[in-house]
Each structure stands twice: as C-alpha cells, then as structure tokens.
Amino acid sequence: MKYQGILPDKLDDPEFVRRCEEHDLELALVREEEAAEAERAADLQRVIDEIEATMIPFLRKHAKEVNGAARIKPADRKIFEDFKTYCAEGWDVPLPPLPAHPAACAAFLTTKMGHGKAHFMKCLHAISRVHQAVGMPDPTRDVLCASLQALVVRQSQHKDK
Secondary structure (H helix, E strand, O other), rough: OOOOOOOOOOOOOHHHHHHHHHHHHHHHHHHHHHHHHHHHHHHHHHHHHHHHHHHHHHHHHHHHHHHHOOOOOOOOOOOOOOOOOOHHOOOOOOOOOOOOOOHHHHHHOOOHHHHHHHHHHHHHHHHHHHHHHHOOHHHHOOOOHHHHHHHHHHHHHHHHH
C-alpha cells in the first residue's frame, strides 16, 4: 500500500488544481471583506472623533465630572479582582466576570453573606459600579441579586432586634 499524504500524487491533477483555485478565490474574498470592514471601521472612527472634537470644548467641565464619577476606585477594583478570581477558579467552566451573568454575581455574593451586611453591600456595589463604569448592564439589578440583598438586610435587622 502506497502512503498518501495530504497532497495528491500528481500536483497537476485537474481536480486538485480546481480545488486550489477555488480555495485561493475564497481566501481572496475573505481578505477583501476584512479590508472593507477595516476601512468602514476607520471611517466610522474618523466621524466619531470629529463629533467628539466638536463637542468637547463645550462640555469639558461636565465631561470631567462624569469621568471622575465613572472611575473605578481602588476598593472596588480589589473586590472585582476577587470576583474575577472566583469566576475563573470556582467553577468547572470559567464564568465571564465582565459582563457578568446575574447568577455568577449571586453565587459570589452568597460567599459574602457571612461577613456582615456592610461587606456584602460593598461587594454588590463594587460589581455594579465596575459594570456601569465600563458601560455594561448592571447584573446586580437582577432578581437573584436583589433577593439576596433583601435577605441580607432582613437578617441584619433580625440580628439587631
């Protein structure tokens, strides 16, 4: 039996030549589409830059206030790093921390329930603020996290009595 690799015995075989030409055409089309998409993205970025350049002189003071509010504070960053580690290492399949699924947030927050209401709330708000700062939906507004928050508040009120 003669060994056959991935290439045919005869490189000038008409079927092989036809397939190679088809592959080359497909590859050329993909490259053209990628180049066109890159050009569209560059055109879009130029328009966005122009809009921003036009507006920033009028909104500079307010933009500083908004940017200051959107910055992630060191304490939030530390809590979010803990959350990222939990998402990466706490499961058979790593969970994405950003954007996080509400179930991942709820699971992480359950590990914080025994540390008191204040710590639980810091963790919940840190995850919320990080998502908002990067323009993503806040997963802590989901019913799972809201229910955990209500439970922690009720438990702390019950302990206070």
